[in-house]
Amino acid sequence: MSRRQPEPVQVVKQRRDAALHALAGGVPYIQFLGIQFDRRGDELTALLPFRDELIGNPFLPAIHGGVTAAFLEVTAVISLSYQWLWEDVESGELRVEELEAGNLPRLPKTIDFTVDYLRSGLPRDAYARARVTRSGRRYASVQAEAWQDNRDRPMAQATAHFLMPRNDG
Amino acid sequence: MTAEKDRIARQFIETIPHSKALNMRITEIGDGFARIEMPYDERLVGDPQTGVIHGGAVSALMDTTGGAAVMSHPEAPAGTATIDLRIDYMRAAQPGQTIVAEASVYHITRNVAFVRATAMDDDRDRPVASATGAFTVERKS
Numbered sequence: 001m002s003r004r005q006p007e008p009v010q011v012v013k014q015r016r017d018a019a020l021h022a023l024a025g026g027v028p029y030i031q032f033l034g035i036q037f038d039r040r041g042d043e044l045t046a047l048l049p050f051r052d053e054l055i056g057n058p059f060l061p062a063i064h065g066g067v068t069a070a071f072l073e074v075t076a077v078i079s080l081s082y083q084w085l086w087e088d089v090e091s092g093e094l095r096v097e098e099l100e101a102g103n104l105p106r107l108p109k110t111i112d113f114t115v116d117y118l119r120s121g122l123p124r125d126a127y128a129r130a131r132v133t134r135s136g137r138r139y140a141s142v143q144a145e146a147w148q149d150n151r152d153r154p155m156a157q158a159t160a161h162f163l164m165p166r167n168d169g
Numbered sequence: 170m171t172a173e174k175d176r177i178a179r180q181f182i183e184t185i186p187h188s189k190a191l192n193m194r195i196t197e198i199g200d201g202f203a204r205i206e207m208p209y210d211e212r213l214v215g216d217p218q219t220g221v222i223h224g225g226a227v228s229a230l231m232d233t234t235g236g237a238a239v240m241s242h243p244e245a246p247a248g249t250a251t252i253d254l255r256i257d258y259m260r261a262a263q264p265g266q267t268i269v270a271e272a273s274v275y276h277i278t279r280n281v282a283f284v285r286a287t288a289m290d291d292d293r294d295r296p297v298a299s300a301t302g303a304f305t306v307e308r309k310s
Contacts, residue, residue, distance in 0.1 A: 064229060
């Protein structure tokens, strides 16, 4: 029986982390906001550490609604891209060296983005996760949710549509 | 009286830390209308291969401009908060160009202000993005 040996876990992890790093690490705006990603298998959680520069209402104080929207949009687009690349990352077709050299597939383009503000953003760290509800060849729909101290009390939710990059070359 | 209110709204917007971080500048405000500029900045790039500004920064600009328009409305006595905002991204903003957003309150009730906004680069005839939103009307208590 010539069943293929499973790859060593660190090789798989290195490839997954490289893909994630290449997607998010190279985008100046993601660095500007200070957004980080925590990866567990194929699940991503975005983290937005609080800093004063993110404040939108100095009297409350509260996180700027634009920051919350941007945080959800970044989470949606990175989660969508990561899922879109997942198979190529897993099969090894997407090589670590290529990713680390910054040779990345193009990112999906946002068509539209709707955000509902559910609670005011406290001066604390925020977290977000996105779910790809449809991923077609040309269009994708993604839902995202952000929360702070309590997962059951989201601060904002969003729905977004994306135009997928062409998969030719 | 109105001029005083506009001054307060302008001052409020310009002291917002995140608006300052994005170098936003109010160029016109009053009677439920606001225009705010956001200069091109490499820190806001969303696609390093093209240098195009990230949609999130455009969202932040739209949200701020919408809120400023509400605050400047004669029937909005105090502050405001965004209830929801929908943004349509029509095209990529030209790298290097300032983005200008204009927002106006097209309807207001005791509790809710309805806002439309448009974002443009130097080519004013072809908007970069358009938005609609609902904002709260905070009452002085």
